[in-house]
Amino acid sequence: AHGPMDLKAQQDPERYRFEVELEFVQCLANPQYLNFLAQRGHFKEKEFVNYLEYLQYWKGQEYSKFLKYPQCLHFLELLQSEAFRSELANAQCTKFIEEQQLLHWHHYTKKRMLYQQQIMSQGVAKQPTVNK
Numbered sequence: 511a512h513g514p515m516d517l518k519a520q521q522d523p524e525r526y527r528f529e530v531e532l533e534f535v536q537c538l539a540n541p542q543y544l545n546f547l548a549q550r551g552h553f554k555e556k557e558f559v560n561y562l563e564y565l566q567y568w569k570g571q572e573y574s575k576f577l578k579y580p581q582c583l584h585f586l587e588l589l590q591s592e593a594f595r596s597e598l599a600n601a602q603c604t605k606f607i608e609e610q611q612l613l614h615w616h617h618y619t620k621k622r623m624l625y626q627q628q629i630m631s632q633g634v635a636k637q638p639t640v641n642k
Contacts, residue, residue, distance in 0.1 A: 532576055535568050538589065539582035541608040548598035562589050581611065
């Protein structure tokens, strides 16, 4: 018996591959998932490391525009380093990365909100007046 994913892969293998790789690349934005992969030894497998190198094509604009979590590209770049891959097996290291990521999001969100408020206040001030 074939499942729906098998049928999807058979009907449009290029689209299926795109979707699978898109999902996997975005999972790289999750430090807990990276820790999971490290603890199971995947980062020591030459084939897996080669796959991570291959996935760098996602940094190109024609692919990166599909990402919902663009920070995954930063982690993909860091994963090219053997030292970084080794450190991910350490739960404390993973927790630190996760905390830094949350702090970045908090700071970015706050900064973005202030920027949008500034733009809105300038937009209201610059609206043309209608002569009567």
